[in-house]
Amino acid sequence: MVPTSFAPSAEEGSDLRNEELDVSPDKRPVSPSAERNKGPIADVLKRILPDHGTVLEISSGTGQHIVHFARMMPYLTWQPSERDEPSLRWIKQWIAAEGLGNILSPLRLDATELPWQLGSAAAVVCLNMIHIAPWPAAEGLIRGAETILGQGGILFLYGPYLRSGVQTSPSNMAFDSELRSRNPEWGLRNVEDVTRCALLHSFGEPEIHEMPANNLSVVFQRQ
Numbered sequence: 377m378v379p380t381s382f383a384p385s386a387e388e389g390s391d392l393r394n395e396e397l398d399v400s401p402d403k404r405p406v407s408p409s410a411e412r413n414k415g416p417i418a419d420v421l422k423r424i425l426p427d428h429g430t431v432l433e434i435s436s437g438t439g440q441h442i443v444h445f446a447r448m449m450p451y452l453t454w455q456p457s458e459r460d461e462p463s464l465r466w467i468k469q470w471i472a473a474e475g476l477g478n479i480l481s482p483l484r485l486d487a488t489e490l491p492w493q494l495g496s497a498a499a500v501v502c503l504n505m506i507h508i509a510p511w512p513a514a515e516g517l518i519r520g521a522e523t524i525l526g527q528g529g530i531l532f533l534y535g536p537y538l539r540s541g542v543q544t545s546p547s548n549m550a551f552d553s554e555l556r557s558r559n560p561e562w563g564l565r566n567v568e569d570v571t572r573c574a575l576l577h578s579f580g581e582p583e584i585h586e587m588p589a590n591n592l593s594v595v596f597q598r599q
Contacts, residue, residue, distance in 0.1 A: 413534075413591070417503065421445060424530060430455055430480075430497045431500075432497045433455065433457060433500075433501045434457055435502060435504075436456035437467075438463070439456060439466055439482075442467070442479060443470045446476045453480065455479075488515075490523070494524055496524050497529065500525060500529075504534065506570070507555060510562070511561065518570075519577055522579070525598040527598055528598060530595060531595070532593065534591060534594070535592070544564075544590075548590050551564065567584065567594060579596040582595055583595040
């Protein structure tokens with residue numbers, strides 16, 4: 377794949393994309409950051425996800441992550457979702473191009489609109505969302521996950537976070553300031569705040585994995 381430049385319009389949700397997208401020769405949008413981090417994230421998911429069941433991804437973006445995960449973990453069924461129509465079209469492009477049989481058609485889903493239109497899942501995965509959305513989106517994510525996960529179900533979050541007592545990298549601090557300048561309701565979330573919300577909604581204490589580029593994987597299990 378030799379990508380060229382791709383700049384989504386405002387109507388295509390570019391305010392929620394913190395990078396300029398590339399485009400593949402067959403016109404699929406390509407997120408450079410997703411290409412970089414899909415491997416390390418999949419390595420963690422392979423260790424913590426069950427060996428069967430449906431995994432719901434909230435805010436699937438271009439669809440690159442879920443296609444990679446479905447290829448790497450064919451024993452799981454993957455359900456992508458997004459809230460805006462352009463992203464749903466992008467995901468469908470990726471699914472059609474890759475031809476994998478364990479990815480379901482993407483759902484239109486806004487984390488804050490409860491109840492979610494999905495019966496149950498073995499795990500919920502959400503990457504790089506809650507810092508570019510108001511705090512109610514994080515609360516909705518956790519509350520929604522509570523309703524569709526059974527005991528032992530996994531809620532997996534990935535992205536840049538702040539942690540009490542842990543020095544934050546200059547790049548994360550600069551990123552936090554940039555986000556808050558764009559929207560005062562955005563910004564890097566404290567792991568402790570996310571944990572407090574999760575504990576109120578039937579999840580246990582998180583398992584935290586250090587990731588490349590000063591990111592974290594934060595894993596909760598439904599109690």
